[in-house]
Amino acid sequence: MKIYEAKDYQDLSRKAANIISAQVILKPNAVLGLATGSTPIGTYKQLVELYEKGDLDFSSVTTVNLDEYQGLSSGHDQSYRYFMEDNLFKHVNIPGERSFLPDGLAADGAAECRRYNTVIETTGGVDLQLLGIGGNGHIGFNEPDEDFKKETHLVTLTKETRLANARFFSSLEEVPTHAFTMGIGTIMAARKILLLANGEGKAQALYDSFFGPITPRVPASILQLHSDVIIIADKPALQLIHQHKGAL
Numbered sequence: 001m002k003i004y005e006a007k008d009y010q011d012l013s014r015k016a017a018n019i020i021s022a023q024v025i026l027k028p029n030a031v032l033g034l035a036t037g038s039t040p041i042g043t044y045k046q047l048v049e050l051y052e053k054g055d056l057d058f059s060s061v062t063t064v065n066l067d068e069y070q071g072l073s074s075g076h077d078q079s080y081r082y083f084m085e086d087n088l089f090k091h092v093n094i095p096g097e098r099s100f101l102p103d104g105l106a107a108d109g110a111a112e113c114r115r116y117n118t119v120i121e122t123t124g125g126v127d128l129q130l131l132g133i134g135g136n137g138h139i140g141f142n143e144p145d146e147d148f149k150k151e152t153h154l155v156t157l158t159k160e161t162r163l164a165n166a167r168f169f170s171s172l173e174e175v176p177t178h179a180f181t182m183g184i185g186t187i188m189a190a191r192k193i194l195l196l197a198n199g200e201g202k203a204q205a206l207y208d209s210f211f212g213p214i215t216p217r218v219p220a221s222i223l224q225l226h227s228d229v230i231i232i233a234d235k236p237a238l239q240l241i242h243q244h245k246g247a248l
């Protein structure tokens with residue numbers, strides 16, 4: 001595991017975009033695992049800039065997203081499909097037919113999970129998986145649990161996660177109660193993991209995940225067993241790691 005401290009959010013975003021861009025340059029037909037949420041917005045902005053400058057070509061890239069709310073259509077402005085279109089897809093040349101997310105409106109949830117597993121398998125597996133981290137240590141929507149779920153599954157979102165995401169909806173009641181998420185096994189199968197964290201709200205989760213016991217109670221802690229993890233975080237997010245481990 002490598003930890004890079006970013007000076008600020010802009011620096012974090014630039015560092016992350018440079019790593020993703022290196023991946024695409026080295027392997028133009030890379031499979032990128034993508035995340036939504038506040039953390040990667042700046043990274044996507046930087047990727048769009050690199051594309052606009054002519055430094056990056058996504059024409060052979062495939063993307064698979066981590067998760068999607070159940071019950072929201074792709075046109076709903078809080079769906080993760082909409083987020084991805086808005087922040088990345090509509091600005092770059094990723095082929096529409098090769099950008100995948102679970103279908104939030106799928107009538108049969110279990111069948112949708114199976115379909116999404118097959119989609120990911122068919123891509124040949126994720127080369128680089130971008131991750132944010134929840135304040136409770138979740139990755140994707142793999143919430144603290146009794147066990148690690150391997151493949152795509154439907155989750156009941158914790159109150160904490162719904163409260164954290166309520167900022168994007170007009171009320172807490174509007175935040176969906178369920179979501180589709182890639183499983184921990186699929187995330188761990190990615191060849192490289194790039195996890196981003198900013199702000200002191202992530203400090204405890206980051207410390208517990210990378211320096212605490214490996215437990216499904218802190219889903220990201222499983223990443224300690226992955227052989228190629230890069231963490232880019234700002235000082236506030238790294239404060240507990242600094243306190244316990246000294247300077248990095």
Ligand code: F6R
Binds near residue numbers: 038
């Ligand atoms: C998003 C996702 C989540 C977020 C996490 C952090 O696709 O899978 O695990 O990465 O909730 O969210 P932000 O970045 O909004 O703090």
